[in-house]
Amino acid sequence: MNSLPSPSFFDSEKVSQFWRVPYQKRANEAKQWREKYQITSSVEDKTKIILLLIDVQNTFCLPDFELFVAGKSGNGAVEDNIRLCQFIYRNLANVTTIAATMDTHTAMQIFHPIFWVDEKGNHPQAGITMISYEDVKQGRWQVNQNIANNLNISWQKLEKYALHYVKQLIENSKYPLTIWPYHSMLGGIGHGLVSSVEEALFFHSIVRSSQTQFEIKGDNPLTENYSVLSPEVLENKQGEKIAKKNTQFLNKLLSYDKVIIAGQAKSHCVAWTIEDLLTEIKQKDPNLATKVYLLEDCTSPVVIPNVVDFSAQAEEAFQGFADAGMQRVISSAAWRK
Template sequence: MTKLNLMIIDPQNDFCETPKNEYLFNKTSPALPIVGSNNDMKRLGSFIKKNIKTISNIIITLDSHYRMDIAHTCFWKTGDNDVDPFTIVTSDDIVKKTIIPRTKDNKKQIIKYLEYIEKSEKKGLTIWPVHCEIGTWGNNINNHIQISQRTWEDTNSKRTNIILKGLDPLREQFSVLSRDNRKNIKCINEKLIKHLDKCDILLIAGESSSHCVKETIEDLIYNSKRKNLENIMILTDCMSPVNGYEEDTRKFLSDMEGIGVTITNSIDIMKILK
């Protein structure tokens, strides 16, 4: 049987719908729950357990933010109030003072960053609820994945490669394979891409399919030297889009399939590889 490499993007509590009993136990709730995510993680956890000896390596990325992060609601204010989640902030908003950062430092740098974002065909910076705050329950790995991951580690005497992203409070970062530095230059994680290129079969799952999964895969595809793109396999039943971004996800998956990436699921993948 072919050895599999599994990359799980942001399988974190803040992105996952919380079952009622878990909510009562933790006395907290996810900041940005994605519809279908709990079942995504349940299926993925089951897949790991069923293929405990077949999976040779696991990489998990964790979205990890400080509370005062440029993409969080509490970073900004309009009048005396925080901005609403999913507000689009532009450089013009700051210049006109309709929306301004609460911090008094780095205002010019923030404007330049938003101008940089706007040049990349984005309307502006999307503002999210405070999520995946470092040290909180929401930053932790979802229980379905955590249990199966630990079982995989104990069975194979290996460790999961856990990679944090999003640590710069003045820069948004969806993809673990790229980040914008303070000079507004996109930096590619070439070392990790080379490592992923060496994986014979690379399975990718996680949350959300419309943002962090999408941008990570795009960075991998467009910076990879891999010729056999069919060996990159996206498990569509182990990911879901942020509400309102379903069409973006459909187009992304269609584009990936068009260039040769394998679009499959946690059941059919094993039929493909037999």
């Protein structure tokens, strides 16, 4: 089917804001849209296409929120989501399923300030503190005893785990433990999808009779979870499981004929998810990489002026994905069944 227009209710000026989606009104309009353009149910798709959206949540995508992904332009995530919404509406009849990951946190997690204290009882400064193996080994940063009480783990055991954790990050060539601002908090506004994107997903769901799939990640207090497919650390020092891979969702992705990926941030959760997907593809059949499409203009790297810029790391990762056979594309490219 040829590209469809965006519905009249879509307003690019509202993508940077949060607001209530009028579900019933959009459902009625979706029925009319389906009839006007003779759009069939997703179950009739001969080519099955899944659009995977990584953490398109207020906390990462709105300028006034905790971890806004500004990218190089300074307004990256907003610009990405304008293009993303337009892509969804344009390809409404082509995309079979949309899956959205939901970064989900509570206060007392290993990457939040309250988890750690120095010898004076001060918490690390969020956003600029990275805790290394040497920091923990030498006691510059220790586990907050109150955290142990809340997690029902002895402080001594949690201290040993923390040392093991930061060591594992080094050995697995991951980013050092970053202490992030409190973000994407369960029950808070930041946890919700960007309103314009949520509206597009709901509209797609009704038009195509295709339930949006939501994948929760990041709620384990003992590990970071950049990738929706696997947490950063799976076991404690004794080899006991503390988390597990999302094998069910991984297999679901690979069951589709095309996998299209967008979201935030290109240098972190997007890159880590694609890396895990590629690792599985290489084990199963390297040729499967060619069915993965990376929407380059619907994702941005973490850039904090005068603090940190992950653009180079993001580019290196995406070039590696392309070298393995994945396809780097832009959202305005023609998509056909």
